[in-house]
Structures are given as C-alpha cells and as structure tokens.
Amino acid sequence: MQVIVVGAGIGGLAAALALHASGHEVTVFESTPTILPLGVGINLLPNAVEVLGELGLVDALLAHGVATREMLYFNRFGQRIWGEPRGRFAGHAAPQISLHRGALQGVLFDAVVERLGPDRVICDRRFMDHEEGGGRIVARFLDRAGAAWEVPADLLICADGIHSAARARLYPDEGPPIYGGHILWRGTSLAAPFLTGASMVIAGHRDQKFVIYPISPPGPDGRQRINWAADLAVAKNLRREDWNRPGDPAEFLPRFEAWRFGWLDVPGLVRDAEAIYEFP
Template identity: 50%
Template structure:
C-alpha cells in the first residue's frame, strides 16, 4: 500500500521502518524543516527494544545508549525503597535502554532515509487536515517555505504528537491538554557515573521528585552524560489533572536554577550531589506535566492515530516512547493479517487503545511513583529499617501489578 505518516518522531519513524519492512510504500511528512538532536533523555523498555531489534537496529542503539541495570525508588534522603532489576538480568528478552531522545530520532531518520529513500522523508511538511476521497485519503500538506499541496494515500497514520492536527480535526471540542499542576525541569549534565553507571533512580514524592539516569557511555575522561528531571508541583488539584496547562508557547522554554534550588538545593545523597549536578547542567528546559483523556476511538475511515497523538500520558514508568513503538509494531502486523485496511485498523485499535487508556489512568494515580508517596507519608524524616515503614513484599507486589498492566513481558521472575 501507499502509506502516509504525519510526524517524523520516534513513533512515526518506527512505523515507517516496520511498514517498509513488510513491503509497503511509505512517505513521512515532518513539520520541522531541519532535524537537530534536541531534547533530553528517555527510557526504552525491553518490549520496545525488541521491536527495534526486529528492525536490525539494536547494535547501533546499544553503541549510543546505556543498558539500564535497575530502576531504584528512593526517598528524598536518597535511601533505597525498592530496586527493580531491569533488562536481561531482570528476566527480559532484551535490554532496557536509556538514550538521548534527539539522537535516537536522528538515528531512526537516517535509517529511514537509507531504507525508504531520501525522497520518502519530507522535512518541512506539516499535514494540517485530511479527508476520505473515494477509497483513498486526501491529505492537505503545509510547506515550511510557504504554500500548501495535497497528497493521496491508501492510509494515513497521524503520529504528530500531543498537539496533533488530525486528532483536533476528529475531536474539535476536546480543548487543551490536561495539566496536573506539576512542572518538569529537564536537564543534562556531564558528571562522574553514580552507583554502577547504569541505574535509573526516582527519588522524592508527588510534590517534589528527582529522576536521574545516564544516557550515554562514559567518555575517555570518565565523565558520563547524565539525564535528570526535577518535578515540582506548582498547583494542587488532586490526582488526575483538571487544570488548564500553561500556553503551548511556554513549553520547552529555558528553565532557571532559581526555580529548582529552593526545593532541591539540600538533596545531597551518599551517592549523588543533586544540587551540584543541577548547577552543572549543559541545558535546562521546562515542561508542564500534561496528558489527555483517553479517546473512544482512534480511526476514521483510513486515517488513524499513533503515539502521543492517540494516547498522550504522563511520563511515568517510561511509557511514552515505548508505547508509540509498540503502536508501530501493532499497526504493521495487523495490516499484514487482513486485506481490509478498515478491519486492520479496527484490530490495531482493539489491541492498543484499552491498554494505553489503562496506562493513562494508572499514571494519573502516580503509577509506580505511588511507592514514593507511601514512604514519604509514613517516614518523612527517613528510616533506619525499611521494614519498619512498609512491607517490602507490598512494594514488590505493587511494582509487578503495574508492570503487568503496562505490558512488561518478563520471561522469568527477576531475583529479589
């Protein structure tokens, strides 16, 4: 089929590669005229890495990423609450990868250019509307240099993010994304490796949380690129998010240390100097923590949604890019199982929409981070023995329930 994809992000490019591998003719329209490695770090869970491995991308990704060894939950004093072994050691078939988002996107783009042909990757082209025209989709494309054009396809996949033009066309009364009152400051710093140099840590509680993990192998000088996130609640509305988000123009704006140090300036752990890491940032960007309500359906005719266009969710549990990659695998697989595009899109939606809606709802309840709140409430000044605060078996069971609902596929139970 002739397939058109709106959006050259991680989900859209993975879909392009997966569909091309199954013999389809794929064109990607990306609004940005010139891609640059912008952004900070993300985590790819093992079930998403498995999809990229099927596309023969694993060796290249492992060379530029860090294989996450564990996810550690800690209190705001740096004391470990729970350590969840990840990757091969955790009983998964594939590693978990911590990687720079912009570098990953560029790698996928270059791979798509090599496999699909440069003419199939159309930068500076934004799909602003689409409609069915007979048995085909007619997309309206806005050019960055000015003017518009139309493009026909047998199928259009909207992978154009949380501000998706096609989602807005389907649901014009939806309104702005929902904000939960939490602002996120994301940064990267060159620093000495902490712990084993491969661990991801989430420390704090729902009012102030610090997330940190390395996203590149150490340089010859021993320094490692460390990704970190400071979450600070600016407004309290209860769990779920019903506030109006800051205007879109304020997203990804440069952040200020003055917003962070009053809260995180005293967070010095035995294994990490948090304010020191923050002060050495090579970049600091600010985002609101937002999502959207789950939709009743993703497809209209031969147009469907994918990734953040379909199910934007709070960045909890490393599910953003992971679920977009799993969307890409699912839609490519379902299209190969039936001659009817509409039936394939219905099967894709039936498989992915309920699971992603469930993750959206779990993340509104803090997802795995609820563990941090349990301990903060019971022991705000820290603890001598975790067992005096919370039953470790209770924490382990909570983690396993979330992971099962989020689609983790462990081949065996990891050692405790």
C-alpha cells in the same frame, strides 16, 4: 499500499520502518525544515526494545546509550528504600536502554533514509487537513513559502505530536490537554558515574522527586551524560505545554538544595546542566 506518515518524530519514524518492512510504500512528511536532535533523555523499556529489535536497531541504540542495570528508589535523604534489576539483568529477552531522545530519533531517521530512500522523508510540510473518498485519502500540506501540496494515498497516519493538527480537526471540541498537577524540569549534565554507572534512580516522594539515569557511556575524561528530571507538585500551570521551553533553575532548585547524598549531588548536577527544559 501507499502510506503517508505525518511527523518524523519517534512514533512516525518507527511506524514508517514497520510498514516498510511489511511491504508498503511509505512517505514521511515533517513540518520543520530540518530534523534536529532535540530534547533530553528517554528510557526504553524491554517491550519497546523488542519491537525496535525486530527492526534491527538494538545494536545501534546501545552504541549511543546505556543498558540500564537496575531501578532504585530512595527517600529525600538518600536512603535506599527498594530496588530491582532491569532489562536483560532481570531476565528479559531485550535490554532496557537509556539514551538521548535525539540519538533515538537519529537512529530511526538514519534507518528510514537507508531503507526507504532519502526522498521518502520530506521536510517543510505542515499538515493542514485531509479528505477521504473512493477508498483513498488526500492529505494537504503547506510549506514555509506558502505553497500548497496535495498528496494522495491509501492510508494516513498522523504522528504529529501533542498539538496534532489532525486530532484538532477530528475532535474540534476536545480542548487542550488537561494539566496533571506536576511540573518537570528536565536536563542533562556531564558528571562522574554514580552507583553502578547504569543505575536508574527515583528519589523523594509523590509531591517532590528527582529522577536520574545515565544516557551515554563514559567519555575519555570518565564522565557520563546524566539525564535528570526534577518533579514538583504545582497547583496551577498557566503556560502552554511545550517540550522545548527553557527552564529556570530558580523556580525549583531551592527545593532540592539539601539533596546531597554522598553518591549524588543534586544541586551540583543541576548547576552543571547543559540545558534545562520545563514541561508542561
């Protein structure tokens, strides 16, 4: 079966690998001219890692990330409330892996190029619409030069993100995503390992919390890349959601200025950020 996958993100690339493993002919189309390692950290639970393990990717993922050892909850004063082991440390067949989103996408992309071939990932193709008929489907794309492309296939999978062109066409009256009442400021910082060096921590409460976990092994200087997210309840958000919109620490850091726990300096970590992004 000939399959078109729209979107070379995590979902699209994983789908392409799974379909190829089942014997299908798959081509991935991506709107951007180049696939770059965007974003910050991501946490893969054991059920997701088991699927990626079936694709033979666990060792490559662990080489880029950290096998999360424990999940801990603290209050806003840094006092421990509760904790539990995670992944293989909790008896699961697969580890829980924390790593940079770009590293995850890179591992998937490299596997697709190796197994499907370099000509099976085509960039600079923005999905426009599709047409069905006679048991087949035709997908239409537009490149940045304005040229139109039509590609026939048996199956079309659209993994083109939160602003999916395919979803907008199928559900034109759906409207934009509904704001959930919270804004996240996300970043990564190089810092000394905290607690076990493989701990995931959620500190605070429903309306104000700080999530933190390492996403790389320690480097030669002993520091790890630490992923963090500052979460605040905000009544209204008038900005369009965008995973890559730069964030301003002045909008949230004052609320966390006193969060120094001995084993973790939250304001120091934020000030040392390599980059900060705001969502939604």
